[in-house]
Amino acid sequence: EAQVTQNPRYLITVTGKKLTVTCSQNMNHEYMSWYRQDPGLGLRQIYYSMNVEVTDKGDVPEGYKVSRKEKRNFPLILESPSPNQTSLYFCASSLRIPGLAGGSYEQYFGPGTRLTVT
Amino acid sequence: TQLLEQSPQFLSIQEGENLTVYCNSSSVFSSLQWYRQEPGEGPVLLVTVVTGGEVKKLKRLTFQFGDARKDSSLHITAAQPGDTGLYLCAGVKTSGSRLTFGEGTQLTVNP
Numbered sequence: 001e002a003q004v005t006q007n008p009r010y011l012i013t014v015t016g017k018k019l020t021v022t023c024s025q026n027m028n029h030e031y032m033s034w035y036r037q038d039p040g041l042g043l044r045q046i047y048y049s050m051n052v053e054v055t056d057k058g059d060v061p062e063g064y065k066v067s068r069k070e071k072r073n074f075p076l077i078l079e080s081p082s083p084n085q086t087s088l089y090f091c092a093s094s095l096r097i098p099g100l101a102g103g104s105y106e107q108y109f110g111p112g113t114r115l116t117v118t
Numbered sequence: 119t120q121l122l123e124q125s126p127q128f129l130s131i132q133e134g135e136n137l138t139v140y141c142n143s144s145s146v147f148s149s150l151q152w153y154r155q156e157p158g159e160g161p162v163l164l165v166t167v168v169t170g171g172e173v174k175k176l177k178r179l180t181f182q183f184g185d186a187r188k189d190s191s192l193h194i195t196a197a198q199p200g201d202t203g204l205y206l207c208a209g210v211k212t213s214g215s216r217l218t219f220g221e222g223t224q225l226t227v228n229p
Contacts, residue, residue, distance in 0.1 A: 035219075040127070042206060043161070052139035058216065066125075090160050098172070099148055099215040107153075107208075107217065109160025 002027045006091050006110035021076045021113050023091030031094045032074040038086040050097050081117040091112045130226040134196050136198035139223045148212045149192045155204040171227030197227045209221045
């Protein structure tokens with residue numbers, strides 16, 4: 001089954017304790033991105049990747065890191081989480097890069113990771 | 119300030135009513151998408167519109183892309199409880215490669 005998987009689905013942690021949220025897609029998609037969703041603010045892009053070893057900042061990158069060593073995986077790293085990073089996080093992938101002519105950039109989203117930082 | 123502004127933010131209606139949700143911007147977009155998100159799940163694509171003035175229909179849902187490609191609307195006819203969810207518009211600016219989302223419209227259709 002074609003899908004985007006995220007782990008863990010739920011995580012409660014304390015300020016300053018490094019954590020990683022994994023994301024994997026099995027559709028051979030080029031483009032992957034991370035979003036956070038907060039009430040009234042919609043989905044805000046944290047980081048995105050156009051291909052292996054190519055990553056770039058989105059709208060709210062502060063406090064986050066990513067890597068894209070393999071095409072299928074795009075982990076989100078919080079080196080020193082803080083309470084303002086409490087949020088619902090989504091990983092997404094698409095076959096092509098948004099905006100490229102002739103490409104399908106339908107975003108396939110993972111099920112989400114609800115993170116609470118106390 | 120949101121690049122894409124959706125209105126209304128919340129909408130609660132009775133089954134059978136019609137409704138329209140708007141997605142507006144001062145920027146020009148090469149294309150706009152509409153997604154629907156249910157509780158506990160990620161958003162799922164409903165439609166992509168790419169041509170100014172384009173109208174697409176998906177059963178009881180009608181999507182329109184503004185002539186100037188700065189805005190879009192979603193019209194639902196005879197809403198049903200199964201239409202309940204968060205509707206998100208998303209767009210790619212001309213010459214851009216990033217997808218930007220609006221803040222969403224939470225629709226509740228009461229039986």
